[in-house]
Amino acid sequence: MNIRYAFVSAIAILLGAVLMFLPEKQLKIEKNPVDLLLAINDESRWISTDELAHSIVEKDPYFLLIDVRSEDEYQTFSLPGSLHIPLDSIQSPNYLPYLQQEGLRKIFYSNTSAKATQAWVLSKRRNLSNIYVLEGGVNRWVETILNPVKPASTAPQEEFDLYSFRVAASQYFGNSAEETVESEAPKKPMIQVSRKKKAAQGGC
Amino acid sequence: MGPLVTQDIIGGNWNFVLAFILGLFFGGVLEQAGFSSSRKLAGVFYGYDFVVLRVFFTAAITAMVGLLFFHYFEWIDLSLVYVNPTFWPSALTGGAIMGLGFIVGGFCPGTSVCAASIGKIDAMVFLVGIFIGISLFGFTYDWWVDFVFAGDLGRIKVYDSLGMRQGSFAFMLIAVALIAFYATRWIEKRVKKVEY
Amino acid sequence: MEENKQASKYMNPYLAGFILGLVLLASFYFTGRGLGASGAVKSVVVTTVGTVAPEFASSTLFFESGASEGESPLKSWLVFEVLGVLLGGLISGAFAGRLKLKVEHSPKISSKTRLIAAVLGGILFGIGSQFGRGCTSGAALSGMAVLSTAGFISMLAIFGTAFLFAYFMRKLWI
Numbered sequence: 001m002n003i004r005y006a007f008v009s010a011i012a013i014l015l016g017a018v019l020m021f022l023p024e025k026q027l028k029i030e031k032n033p034v035d036l037l038l039a040i041n042d043e044s045r046w047i048s049t050d051e052l053a054h055s056i057v058e059k060d061p062y063f064l065l066i067d068v069r070s071e072d073e074y075q076t077f078s079l080p081g082s083l084h085i086p087l088d089s090i091q092s093p094n095y096l097p098y099l100q101q102e103g104l105r106k107i108f109y110s111n112t113s114a115k116a117t118q119a120w121v122l123s124k125r126r127n128l129s130n131i132y133v134l135e136g137g138v139n140r141w142v143e144t145i146l147n148p149v150k151p152a153s154t155a156p157q158e159e160f161d162l163y164s165f166r167v168a169a170s171q172y173f174g175n176s177a178e179e180t181v182e183s184e185a186p187k188k189p190m191i192q193v194s195r196k197k198k199a200a201q202g203g204c
Numbered sequence: 205m206g207p208l209v210t211q212d213i214i215g216g217n218w219n220f221v222l223a224f225i226l227g228l229f230f231g232g233v234l235e236q237a238g239f240s241s242s243r244k245l246a247g248v249f250y251g252y253d254f255v256v257l258r259v260f261f262t263a264a265i266t267a268m269v270g271l272l273f274f275h276y277f278e279w280i281d282l283s284l285v286y287v288n289p290t291f292w293p294s295a296l297t298g299g300a301i302m303g304l305g306f307i308v309g310g311f312c313p314g315t316s317v318c319a320a321s322i323g324k325i326d327a328m329v330f331l332v333g334i335f336i337g338i339s340l341f342g343f344t345y346d347w348w349v350d351f352v353f354a355g356d357l358g359r360i361k362v363y364d365s366l367g368m369r370q371g372s373f374a375f376m377l378i379a380v381a382l383i384a385f386y387a388t389r390w391i392e393k394r395v396k397k398v399e400y
Numbered sequence: 401m402e403e404n405k406q407a408s409k410y411m412n413p414y415l416a417g418f419i420l421g422l423v424l425l426a427s428f429y430f431t432g433r434g435l436g437a438s439g440a441v442k443s444v445v446v447t448t449v450g451t452v453a454p455e456f457a458s459s460t461l462f463f464e465s466g467a468s469e470g471e472s473p474l475k476s477w478l479v480f481e482v483l484g485v486l487l488g489g490l491i492s493g494a495f496a497g498r499l500k501l502k503v504e505h506s507p508k509i510s511s512k513t514r515l516i517a518a519v520l521g522g523i524l525f526g527i528g529s530q531f532g533r534g535c536t537s538g539a540a541l542s543g544m545a546v547l548s549t550a551g552f553i554s555m556l557a558i559f560g561t562a563f564l565f566a567y568f569m570r571k572l573w574i
Contacts, residue, residue, distance in 0.1 A: 226423060263418070263420035290549040294532065295554050300558075309521015321489035322490060323499055327518070341531075
């Protein structure tokens with residue numbers, strides 16, 4: 001009796017030891033840490049508020065704005081046509097279809113760049129591609145697009161060009177934050193993406 | 205590569221057939237192990253019968269080791285396997301309420317179904333109790349909903365929570381289980397037997 | 401001797417655990433999910449409320465799926481699995497000669513006490529399983545197998561609390 005149990009115990013310990021010394025295997029969906037670190041240092045993830053304003057004004061269909069702030073903040077003010085995915089549910093499989101759309105530039109934004117960058121890192125770790133962060137977030141959007149400051153008269157011509165674009169954009173977006181909320185732009189672009197692989201439903 | 209159903213390798217209604225077949229084995233094994241007797245189940249809390257601990261731990265470890273090796277050989281894609289999300293306040297509270305239910309009622313839902321099937325009236329009554337309990341929860345859902353969704357840690361794995369490597373944690377769990385198995389044998393020999 | 405004889409009628413617990421583990425592994429391999437039980441009762445509750453009081457059901461988030469048109473919540477994975485458990489237990493019990501209508505209880509308490517305790521325990525388990533997102537099999541066992549933190553928290557909470565209260569409930573069992 002005891003020998004049998006000792007034998008089975010030995011097998012269990014052996015299997016455990018094998019598991020212990022097997023090299024870690026990353027889940028396929030995750031990026032390896034070195035690549036992730038390199039990606040984080042890569043500056044190409046930034047999109048400036050001017051670039052974004054251009055895209056919106058020109059009705060560029062190939063981008064998706066994602067608001068990662070809280071529900072309250074999203075309700076109070078959001079950029080036109082943005083989809084709301086709070087930062088704490090950015091990893092939820094429910095939103096995966098939105099983030100997986102290869103053809104779209106997914107632009108995360110928050111009040112500053114901080115939360116959006118977190119969302120970007122979390123998504124990058126899951127090997128999602130074509131993702132960006134709105135530089136300066138909503139704050140800079142309000143400063144630069146909605147309430148542009150006239151450059152000093154000694155400023156170079158480019159700044160005046162930029163300023164006149166911003167003034168035009170500001171009028172396009174309705175000049176004030178309050179009105180932007182009521183803009184006609186669709187709040188939640190519902191894009192259905194079929195996906196074959198789906199994680200199993202669970203629950204007891 | 206598994207899991208087969210989620211990747212549509214096995215489709216649609218076969219999922220339900222599989223559920224039924226897996227249930228058959230689940231029920232059969234529970235009954236064979238003696239989980240259809242509430243006094244045998246309760247033994248683990250008084251030291252006269254540790255069958256719950258043995259079956260439960262052995263099953264969890266077998267499945268865990270199996271999954272880890274399947275994952276290593278790429279027979280299964282663990283990212284598609286359902287991992288229950290961790291909402292720690294509600295998991296802790298729920299566990300505590302269930303623990304109290306276990307010591308009062310003597311069953312857990314799975315074992316009560318199995319016990320009811322062989323004619324234990326207390327198990328059938330227990331099932332009615334679960335029905336009432338879930339209804340009560342449903343009718344007062346608005347009161348709890350915030351609490352139930354508080355403290356979301358996502359689909360976090362325990363070795364990440366503890367800051368360990370997966371393999372080290374698996375080894376530790378096996379070691380703990382084996383120690384528990386030997387310790388409970390020692391205890392069982394010294395506790396007065398209970399006839400049931 | 402009597403004790404030994406009775407115990408030997410049951411399968412060796414480690415062997416049973418091993419087989420149960422393989423069933424669980426098969427469940428993960430084929431369907432990508434673990435085993436469960438309380439979810440099936442939830443389906444029954446949702447269906448019942450959805451049938452008896454459809455308006456109330458559609459106004460409450462918890463019962464919503466019972467009122468919506470389309471597939472019945474009874475057509476769920478766990479319901480089929482639990483039907484399997486019922487039949488599996490029945491077959492196993494029949495082979496072992498354990499089929500018998502009875503209330504099993506400690507000699508120190510009456511059948512009535514046992515039944516009241518069983519209902520109370522069931523109610524607690526029903527409520528707890530909704531908080532814990534699953535019961536011993538769904539949250540704790542399946543959760544431990546996939547090494548989810550929730551599984552370990554549930555397992556420790558269930559058995560920890562049961563041990564804590566074991567002393568006060570000893571009359572029910574020994």
